[in-house]
Amino acid sequence: MAHARIRLFTPAEIVGFIILAVIVFAVLPLVMDSFRLNLFGKYLTYGFVAIGLVLCWGAGGILSLGQGVFFGLGGYCMAMFLKLEASTPEATSIQTTPGIPDFMDWNQVTALPWWWEPFNNFAFTLFAILAVPMAFAFIIGFAMFTRRVGGVYFAIITQAIAAILTILIIGQQGYTGGVNGITDLRTLLGWDIRPDEAKTTLYFINGVLLFGCLLIAHLIRRSKLGRLLIAIRDQEDRVRFSGYDVANFKIFVFCVGAGMAAVGGAMFTLQVGFMSPTLIGIVPSIEMVIFCAVGGRLSILGAVYGAVLVNWAKTAFSETFPELWLFAMGALFIGVVLAFPYGLAGLYDDHVKPRLLWLAQLWPRRRGSPDTNALAGPTEQVGGGYALASKGGSRDAST
Amino acid sequence: MFDGFTMGELGAIFAMQGFAGLILFSVFVLMALGLAIIFGQMGVINMAHGEFLILGAYVTYLCAQFFEAFLPNLYGIYFFVAMALAFCVAGAFGMLVEWGLIRHLYRRPLDTLLATWGLSLILQQTYRSVFGAREVGVTIPEWMLGSLQLTDLIEVPINGIFVMTLTTVIAGLVAFMMFRSGWGRRVRAVVQDRTMAGAVGINTEMTDRMTFGIGCGIAGVAGSAFTMIGSTGPTAGQLYIVDTFLVVVFGGAGSLFGTIASAFTISQAQSVLEFFLSGSMAKVLTLLTVVGILMLRPQGLFTLKIRK
Numbered sequence: 001m002a003h004a005r006i007r008l009f010t011p012a013e014i015v016g017f018i019i020l021a022v023i024v025f026a027v028l029p030l031v032m033d034s035f036r037l038n039l040f041g042k043y044l045t046y047g048f049v050a051i052g053l054v055l056c057w058g059a060g061g062i063l064s065l066g067q068g069v070f071f072g073l074g075g076y077c078m079a080m081f082l083k084l085e086a087s088t089p090e091a092t093s094i095q096t097t098p099g100i101p102d103f104m105d106w107n108q109v110t111a112l113p114w115w116w117e118p119f120n121n122f123a124f125t126l127f128a129i130l131a132v133p134m135a136f137a138f139i140i141g142f143a144m145f146t147r148r149v150g151g152v153y154f155a156i157i158t159q160a161i162a163a164i165l166t167i168l169i170i171g172q173q174g175y176t177g178g179v180n181g182i183t184d185l186r187t188l189l190g191w192d193i194r195p196d197e198a199k200t201t202l203y204f205i206n207g208v209l210l211f212g213c214l215l216i217a218h219l220i221r222r223s224k225l226g227r228l229l230i231a232i233r234d235q236e237d238r239v240r241f242s243g244y245d246v247a248n249f250k251i252f253v254f255c256v257g258a259g260m261a262a263v264g265g266a267m268f269t270l271q272v273g274f275m276s277p278t279l280i281g282i283v284p285s286i287e288m289v290i291f292c293a294v295g296g297r298l299s300i301l302g303a304v305y306g307a308v309l310v311n312w313a314k315t316a317f318s319e320t321f322p323e324l325w326l327f328a329m330g331a332l333f334i335g336v337v338l339a340f341p342y343g344l345a346g347l348y349d350d351h352v353k354p355r356l357l358w359l360a361q362l363w364p365r366r367r368g369s370p371d372t373n374a375l376a377g378p379t380e381q382v383g384g385g386y387a388l389a390s391k392g393g394s395r396d397a398s399t
Numbered sequence: 400m401f402d403g404f405t406m407g408e409l410g411a412i413f414a415m416q417g418f419a420g421l422i423l424f425s426v427f428v429l430m431a432l433g434l435a436i437i438f439g440q441m442g443v444i445n446m447a448h449g450e451f452l453i454l455g456a457y458v459t460y461l462c463a464q465f466f467e468a469f470l471p472n473l474y475g476i477y478f479f480v481a482m483a484l485a486f487c488v489a490g491a492f493g494m495l496v497e498w499g500l501i502r503h504l505y506r507r508p509l510d511t512l513l514a515t516w517g518l519s520l521i522l523q524q525t526y527r528s529v530f531g532a533r534e535v536g537v538t539i540p541e542w543m544l545g546s547l548q549l550t551d552l553i554e555v556p557i558n559g560i561f562v563m564t565l566t567t568v569i570a571g572l573v574a575f576m577m578f579r580s581g582w583g584r585r586v587r588a589v590v591q592d593r594t595m596a597g598a599v600g601i602n603t604e605m606t607d608r609m610t611f612g613i614g615c616g617i618a619g620v621a622g623s624a625f626t627m628i629g630s631t632g633p634t635a636g637q638l639y640i641v642d643t644f645l646v647v648v649f650g651g652a653g654s655l656f657g658t659i660a661s662a663f664t665i666s667q668a669q670s671v672l673e674f675f676l677s678g679s680m681a682k683v684l685t686l687l688t689v690v691g692i693l694m695l696r697p698q699g700l701f702t703l704k705i706r707k
Contacts, residue, residue: 063509143694152444152508153697156644157690163641164686171679282641286516293513326524333517337510338503 008222016301017214024207034196041203041271043311044210048264050292050303051210051217052257057289058297059221060253061233062150066140066158067261067288069165070133072280074262076176077132079275080116081125082185082193102184107174116175122189129266130259137258141251148247150236159282166281181276185269193270206267210304213260217300220256229253261288290329293336296345305344412674415555420670422559422628425566427662429621430639431646432573435658437614438647440590441607443501444512447519448643449636451493451615454522455485455622456631457530463537463626475540478623485619493615497608505607519637526633536630558627565624569617574655576613586610642686649689651699661700665689 009017028040049067056062089099097110104112118124140161144154169176177183185193192198220226231239232246240246269275278284287310295306310332317325340346430452437445445451462481466474496518504511539558546556577583585606588596597603625631646665650657665685672681693699 057509063512065512140694144697147694147697149694149697152442152512153648153693155509155512156444156641156648157693160641160645160686160690164683164690167679167686168683171677171683282637286513289513323524323528326520326527330517330519330521330524333520334500334514337507337514337517338500341510 008219013218017211020214020301020304021211024210025204029200029203034200037203038199038271039315040308040312041199041206042268043308044206044304045264045268045271046288046291046307046311047210047304048213048267049261049288050295050307051213051300052260053289053292054295054297054300054303055217055220055229055253055260056257057292058299059226059229059233060250062250062254063155063289064158064254064257065155065282065285065289066162067257068280068282068285069158069162070137070258070261071265071268071284071288072165072169072275072277073133073136073265074129075265075269075275075279076182077119077125077129077262078266078269079182079185080119081122082188082269083182084116084120085188086184086186101177101182103177103180103182104174109174113175129262133258133262134255137255138251141254142247145247145250145254150250159285162280162282162285166277169277177276179277181274181278183274183276185273188270194273199271202267202271206271209263209267213263214300214304216256217260220253221300225249225252287329290333290336294332294343296343296348298342299345302343302345302348309344413671416671416674417667418555418559419673420667421563423670424663424666425562426621426625426628426639427643427646427666428566428570428659429624430618430643431650431658431662432570432655433614433617433621434643435647435650435655436573436577436586436617437611438644439654439658440586440610442508443505443611444508444515444644445614446512446516446640447496447522448615448618449638449640450519450522450526451489451618451636452622452625452639453526453631453633453636454492455489455619456626456635457526457535457622458485458488458619459623459626460530460535460537460631467538475542478540478627482620482623485623486616489619489622490612490616494608494612496615497611501611502604502607523633523637530633532633534630534632534635537626539627562624562627569620570659573617577655582606582609582613645686645689645693649693649699651701654699654701657699657701
């Protein structure tokens with residue numbers, strides 16, 4: 001591997017990206033009506049979190065059970081801006097104190113708290129959506145990774161942080177909207193986000209941002225940094241003895257994961273029209289891990305499929321058999337761990353890829369073309385090359 | 400904060416909040432003991448621990464129903480039967496789970512965490528389907544009702560005293576089993592060095608299964624005690640799981656004494672703060688402090704030196 005020139009994209013990966021792009025930008029908008037498309041837009045926002053988790057957990061071996069925190073922080077930053085825009089003195093003239101968000105008025109808060117003030121500014125809000133969660137992730141990561149806390153301890157502590165944030169938001173009703181969250185959001189810079197056309201536009205913006213994140217994640221994994229992360233996951237001490245500062249890499253990837261989750265949260269707020277603590281607590285946070293696990297913890301494209309499929313199944317089940325959903329979810333958790341730890345991408349690698357390979361071998365013989373390389377491409381699809389690179393350590397160590 | 404209270408009243412407040420804290424402490428200890436055995440000794444994260452607790456609570460509930468219907472004369476002692484039954488049912492189910500699920504995942508702690516979370520979801524829905532979504536409660540036997548008047552201002556409920564006594568007895572029993580019984584010796588040997596323990600003839604697989612079963616059994620007893628101070632719902636277990644894990648980690652995994660000490664600190668802090676702040680802020684402050692301390696001292700309060 002060391003002497004071979006590493007290509008940025010293998011042909012198979014390009015095919016994988018294109019297939020996903022066609023699904024997101026062409027198939028779904030053409031097939032779905034506006035309501036369903038908005039739902040899928042919502043599912044895709046969880047794709048951001050899942051991509052971040054592939055980087056942290058699949059590549060870095062850091063299992064965060066608190067990704068909901070970053071999703072929520074990003075979402076709340078966006079929601080605060082939208083809420084302030086919706087709470088003009090004219091629109092809230094019936095309140096005791098006009099010009100502040102309605103839930104503050106209900107809770108006898110008479111002035112806008114100082115930390116709400118900057119969210120009047122859109123540029124600051126955009127900055128905060130990324131900066132607040134990433135700074136928070138940096139603090140957590142710095143405190144934990146420099147002291148070499150990892151594995152289950154890290155998971156438990158991030159879960160506790162998710163619990164703390166939820167309790168805090170629910171408890172401080174006057175400043176955060178409490179358990180209802182921040183609702184009744186109307187316009188973004190004067191542009192009404194509620195009609196169908198606006199939701200379709202937001203869906204496409206969401207899709208573009210998602211591909212931005214996919215690209216960043218892909219580049220990280222293709223870089224030397226990405227290979228170091230895998231090395232850290234498999235043999236942390238050896239990497240440390242080779243002279244690398246392991247903590248810095250872990251902090252970096254944790255912050256990147258947090259940033260991606262935050263973008264997803266902000267897009268969630270825009271598309272769904274509210275943000276509430278029920279979306280960011282312990283249970284949603286651990287569900288985010290299952291999105292990633294179902295898609296395949298090593299595959300960024302798989303993570304997006306996983307997030308969409310699990311959420312779609314959740315909606316479908318909850319509509320028809322609400323009782324069965326928790327059983328199905330529980331079985332999914334157990335199954336994905338016991339039966340197929342590499343998720344959909346793993347199933348693809350094990351079952352679909354050999355068939356494609358076989359087809360690819362047939363094809364040139366019939367055509368008589370010597371160019372087998374390009375056609376054998378699908379062998380490395382959906383993170384295949386990635387799994388191969390890490391096969392020696394990871395599969396043995398974790399199966 | 401202290402305005403408008405006389406010294407005597409303040410003392411009484413502290414004493415009563417302290418006692419409320421002791422009840423919380425008992426619940427924490429009962430839950431955390433089982434978890435400390437499973438997590439501390441085996442390194443397995445059991446996210447379904449809360450559901451084992453609820454299993455014990457439902458067994459107690461069924462037992463109470465049975466006594467009410469068929470043996471009303473003996474209702475005063477139903478609780479002791481229920482407790483033994485809860486231990487056996489939860490323990491047996493725990494061993495089954497160990498055999499079917501956990502033993503395949505010993506080398507993958509993070510995956511165990513996810514799998515047991517799945518198990519907890521399934522159990523929750525099972526409880527909801529069988530017992531209904533509403534919380535159920537048992538009728539407390541007469542001798543446990545009422546409260547003890549210590550001074551003019553201080554009174555303590557009897558069921559609280561009972562739960563605390565129970566906790567002390569169970570903690571004592573666990574300590575005895577860990578440090579004086581053959582099983583305890585085997586468990587400690589396996590924790591210290593699994594390979595060597597196997598080499599000298601200890602059946603490590605069976606030890607693991609027993610350990611997991613006993614840990615779950617203690618959770619069942621905790622659930623039994625839980626019915627004395629609150630009602631039982633399908634999702635009640637999940638409310639406590641994060642707190643309990645923090646208790647175990649804060650105390651230092653592997654140290655039973657540390658678990659008890661940290662349960663005491665956390666419950667007392669939370670309970671006393673609760674009187675002066677709102678309940679949610681008290682919890683936030685306590686948990687934040689714990690997480691903060693864990694970030695500075697990740698190994699917890701008390702540590703056990705073991706060979707990895």
